[in-house]
Amino acid sequence: MAPPRPAPRRWIAHLDMDAFYASVELLRYPDLRGQPVVIGGGRRHQPETDAEGRRHYALLGDYTGRGVITTATYAARDLGVHSGMGLMKAALRAPQAVLLPTDFERYRLYSRRFKAAVAEIAPVIEDRGIDEIYIDLTEVPGAQEAVGHDPHGGVRALAQEIKNNVRAATGLSCSVGLTPNKLLSKIASDLDKPDGLCLLTADDIAERIWPLPVRRINGIGPKAGAKLEGLGIGTIGELARAEPGGLIERFGRSYGAWLHQAAHGRDERTVVTHHEPVSLSRETTFERDLHARRDRETLGTVFTQLARQVAADLQRKGYVGRTIGIKLRFEDFRTVTRDQTITAPTADAQAIRQAAGLCLKRVDLSQRIRLLGVRVANLSRA
DNA sequence: TCTGGGGTCCTAGGACCC
DNA sequence: TCTGGGGTCCTAGGACCC
Numbered sequence: 001m002a003p004p005r006p007a008p009r010r011w012i013a014h015l016d017m018d019a020f021y022a023s024v025e026l027l028r029y030p031d032l033r034g035q036p037v038v039i040g041g042g043r044r045h046q047p048e049t050d051a052e053g054r055r056h057y058a059l060l061g062d063y064t065g066r067g068v069i070t071t072a073t074y075a076a077r078d079l080g081v082h083s084g085m086g087l088m089k090a091a092l093r094a095p096q097a098v099l100l101p102t103d104f105e106r107y108r109l110y111s112r113r114f115k116a117a118v119a120e121i122a123p124v125i126e127d128r129g130i131d132e133i134y135i136d137l138t139e140v141p142g143a144q145e146a147v148g149h150d151p152h153g154g155v156r157a158l159a160q161e162i163k164n165n166v167r168a169a170t171g172l173s174c175s176v177g178l179t180p181n182k183l184l185s186k187i188a189s190d191l192d193k194p195d196g197l198c199l200l201t202a203d204d205i206a207e208r209i210w211p212l213p214v215r216r217i218n219g220i221g222p223k224a225g226a227k228l229e230g231l232g233i234g235t236i237g238e239l240a241r242a243e244p245g246g247l248i249e250r251f252g253r254s255y256g257a258w259l260h261q262a263a264h265g266r267d268e269r270t271v272v273t274h275h276e277p278v279s280l281s282r283e284t285t286f287e288r289d290l291h292a293r294r295d296r297e298t299l300g301t302v303f304t305q306l307a308r309q310v311a312a313d314l315q316r317k318g319y320v321g322r323t324i325g326i327k328l329r330f331e332d333f334r335t336v337t338r339d340q341t342i343t344a345p346t347a348d349a350q351a352i353r354q355a356a357g358l359c360l361k362r363v364d365l366s367q368r369i370r371l372l373g374v375r376v377a378n379l380s381r382a
Numbered sequence: 383t384c385t386g387g388g389g390t391c392c393t394a395g396g397a398c399c400c
Numbered sequence: 401t402c403t404g405g406g407g408t409c410c411t412a413g414g415a416c417c418c
Contacts, residue, residue, distance in 0.1 A: 040386080068386050083418095088383040102386095129389085129418040221416045254392080283387060323410085333385070337412060373387085390417080397410080 008144050011137040011155045012271060013122075014177040014185035015162065017114060018194035020131035021071035023172050024110050025100050031055065036076035036097035041067040041087050043101050061095025063087050066285055070102055074194065107131075110170055117169035121162050126271045132189075134182055135162070136271040152199055159197055183267035184209065186218045205265040210237030217262050224251070224259075239263035276379070277319065281327075282309040283373025289331045292365035299372070303360070304353055306374040311349035314376060320345035321376035324355035328363060329371035337375075338362050345380055352376060 017023065021039045026032055029047065038060055045058030060081075067087045079094035087099075111130045119125060124136035137143045137155055147153025159176050166174050175196035177188025187209060188198040200208055214236055215225045231250070233239050240263035248256035261267070284306065290299055314320065325339030338359035346352065356374050 064383090066383095066386080068384095070386075084385080086384050086386095089385090092383085132418075219416070223415060252393090278390065279388095281388065285386060325411095335413085339411065341410065371386090388418085390415105392415085393413090395411090397408100399407085399409105400405105 008138050010180050011143055011178060012180065012182050012185050013135040013137055013159055013162070014182065014189040015118065015133050015135060015166075015174050016176075016189045016193075017131040017166075017172060017174045019071055019073055020110075020172075021102065021107055022073045022076075024107055025103075026073070027171055028106075029055065029057075029100075032057070032098055034075060035073070036079050036081075036094055037073045037100060038069045038076050038081060038087075038090060038094070038097050039071045039100050039102055040069040041065065041099065041101060045099050045101055047100070057098040057100070059095060060087070060091045060097040060099045063091050063099055065287060072097075104130075110172065113170050114166045114172065114174070117165040118162050121158065121165055124271055124273060126273060127275070134185065134271050137178070152201070156197070156199055159199070163195075163197060181265070181267040182269050182271070183218065183262055184265050187212065187216055190216070202265065206237070209265055210235060210240060212236050214239050214263075219258070219262065224255075227251075236263050277317070279323075279375055279377035279379065280310055280313050280317070280319070280321070281373055281375035282306045282313070283327060283371055285329075285371045286369070289368035289370050291368050299369070302372060303356065303374070304349075306372065307353035307356055308349045310374050310376055311347055311352050314347035314379075315382075318382045319379045320347045320382045321379045322346075323376065323378040324352055324359065325375040325377065326356050326359045326363075327371070327373035327375065328360075328369055330367040331370055332367065333370070334367075335371075336363055339375070339377070341378065345378070347376075347382060 022037055025039060041063060047055050047057045049055050069081060069083050069085050069087060069090055071083050072081050076094060076097050079097065081090040081094050107130055115125065115133060118133065118135060122135045122137055122140050126134040128134060137158055140158055142154040143158055145154030147157060155178060159178050163174060163176060173195040175189045175193045177185035178199040179185045179188050180202065184200055188200050192198045213234060214220050214228050217236065233242055239259060244257065244260040247259050251259060284302060322345045323339050323341045325337055327335065327337045329335045340355050340359055342355055
C-alpha cells in the first residue's frame with residue numbers, strides 16, 4: 001500500500017492585464033507608444049488619416065461633454081489622470097494627452113485570446129471581467145515541485161509560462177499574483193505592475209501585506225475605508241491588530257468578522273469556473289439632463305431602445321426573466337430603482353417595455369433625469 | 383466641468399403562508 | 401380576549417467591483 005500523500009499546497013494566481021484597453025489600442029496605433037493616452041468618452045473622436053497617410057488624434061484638451069476615463073496609459077497616469085476621472089477634469093490636467101474612443105468589441109476579442117492562452121496551460125479559470133481572471137494552479141503538473149534552491153520554483157515557472165503564452169497570443173503584458181488564495185493573489189498582482197510576477201506565501205504577509213493601506217483589500221471600498229480611517233486604522237497590519245469584537249460591533253457580524261480574516265490573509269474561496277447571470281441591464285447617461293415633461297418624446301424613445309437592447313441581450317444569451325426594473329439617476333446624482341415581478345418570464349421587448357413603463361409611473365419625476373436604465377432579473381434559461 | 387456602464391451581493395421590512 | 405415563530409418572496413437601497 002502506498003503511503004497517504006500529503007494534500008497538495010494550494011496555489012491560486014490572479015492575472016491582471018496591464019492597462020488593458022489602452023494597451024490594445026497601442027497595438028493598433030504603435031506610433032502612440034510611450035505617449036500619454038486615455039481611453040473614454042463617446043464615438044466622436046475617432047483618429048483620422050490624412051491624404052499623406054498621417055494619423056491625427058483627438059486631444060483630451062479639446063474634449064467637451066460627459067464621460068470618464070476608462071483606462072490611461074502609464075505615461076498618462078504620470079500626468080495625474082486615472083480611470084474613473086471625469087474627462088473634463090482630466091482635460092485640465094493633461095490637455096496634450098491623446099484621447100481615443102472605447103472599442104469594447106475589440107477588447108472582448110483580445111479578452112478571449114488571452115483567456116484561451118492561459119487555458120492552454122491551466123484550465124481551471126474564473127472569469128472576473130474583461131481583463132482579469134483567477135487561475136487554480138494546484139493540480140497543474142509541476143506546480144508542487146521545487147526547482148534548485150527555490151521550493152516554489154515549479155509553480156513560479158508555470159506562472160511565467162502563462163505570462164509568456166499571453167504575450168505570444170496577444171502582444172500584451174500582464175501582471176500575476178501567485179499565493180495560496182484569491183484575496184492575497186489579487187493584492188499581489190498589483191505589487192509588481194506592470195509585467196509583474198509576485199509570489200507570496202503566508203510567511204510574507206507581515207512584511208509585504210501589512211504595510212499596505214486597507215483599501216488594497218478587495219471588498220474594502222470608499223465607505224468602509226473612510227470608516228476604518230476614522231477609527232485610526234489605515235494599514236492592513238493595523239486592521240489585523242484590531243479587536244475582532246470591536247470590528248463586529250462597528251461593521252456588523254458578517255462584514256466585521258470578514259475584515260479580521262482578510263487582514264490576516266485568510267480566504268478559503270475556491271476558483272469558480274462557471275457562473276449563471278443574475279441579471280442583465282442596459283443604461284445610458286444623457287448628454288444633458290432631461291426633463292420628464294419637456295423631453296417626454298426623447299425619453300420615451302430612449303426607454304424603448306433600452307428595452308429592445310435588453311431583450312436582444314436576453315435572446316442572444318438564451319435567457320428569460322421575471323423581474324423587470326428601471327433605474328433613474330437625477331441631476332443631483334440621487335439614484336432610484338423600481339422593479340416588478342411578473343408571472344410569465346419573458347425576453348420580449350414589448351413586454352419588458354410595458355412592465356418598465358409601469359415602474360416609471362411609480363417614480364416622482366419632478367427633478368431632471370441624468371440616467372435611465374432598464375434591467376431584467378430573476379433569470380432562467382429560455 | 384464633477385462623477386460611464388455593466389454587474390454582484392447584502393440588508394431590511396412587509397406580505398403571505400403554514 | 402393578547403399579539404408565537406419560521407420560511408420564502410418581493411421590493412428598495414447601498415456598497416463594492418471591473
